[in-house]
């Protein structure tokens with residue numbers, strides 16, 4: 001049994017997961033327990049629909065699945081706070097960046113553990129979740145939680161979680177930064193602010209939707225919109241140069257991987 005599900009911490013990411021489950025009708029709100037001193041709007045909405053918000057400690061023993069969704073800085077003290085109340089066969093699914101499965105299992109009294117690196121697009125059913133667990137039952141539990149929220153990718157080696165964090169966990173911010181930069185370039189090219197914002201945003205979301213719906217590779221889609229000697233080619237000569245996007249992104253991902261390792265200890 002997966003439910004009841006106990007979510008420890010329901011801030012930005014925990015809230016996005018709750019919102020995604022609500023949209024997908026994945027779990028009945030009455031099957032959810034949420035502990036958070038400062039719950040996000042989706043957690044408050046779940047509570048209005050029947051989820052138990054900050055239930056009495058004795059009720060925590062009902063939970064079959066525990067989702068750890070607090071900041072990595074406070075994960076260990078949070079685990080220590082709740083572990084006395086959890087049932088022995090509860091499965092722990094952690095989304096805390098960088099916190100290793102071995103450390104989680106130790107702090108959660110040897111319970112089965114899965115790690116997940118999700119994205120906030122889970123809120124609209126378009127999340128991406130990287131999953132890792134030694135234990136097949138824990139992996140299956142993580143699948144059951146995250147499949148209603150978008151794509152799931154199984155990792156075979158826990159060390160790959162650092163790269164998944166750098167590429168996928170942090171990836172949405174890269175795209176938002178790209179859109180910001182494109183809007184800035186549009187302004188600099190003489191477009192009024194409103195039109196610059198509309199053109200940059202709609203062009204990128206449309207192109208991303210086309211990529212999602214097409215069987216073609218990104219390189220093929222790029223070639224389809226690049227005429228020899230045209231405007232796109234002129235711009236791509238800068239973007240794909242030796243100092244352009246590929247080396248920049250390699251460097252960005254490398255430093256993010258390094259930071260993930262530092263945070264994980």
Ligand SMILES: NC(=O)c1ccc[n+]([C@@H]2O[C@H](COP(=O)([O-])OP(=O)(O)OC[C@H]3O[C@@H](n4cnc5c(N)ncnc54)[C@H](OP(=O)(O)O)[C@@H]3O)[C@@H](O)[C@H]2O)c1
Pocket residue numbers: 008009010011012013014015035036037038039040069070071072074077078081095096097117118119120169
């Ligand atoms: N945000 C993302 O895009 C993203 C993506 C992938 C993974 N993650 C992971 O998701 C986790 C949460 O990140 P976030 O951005 O959602 O953080 P957040 O917005 O700060 O949410 C964490 C929530 O946990 C609450 N909390 C703190 N201590 C608690 C305790 N002892 N018991 C119950 N709740 C407690 C916090 O309350 P207070 O505000 O009162 O401290 C806050 O509401 C992190 O481990 C992060 O690595 C986040």
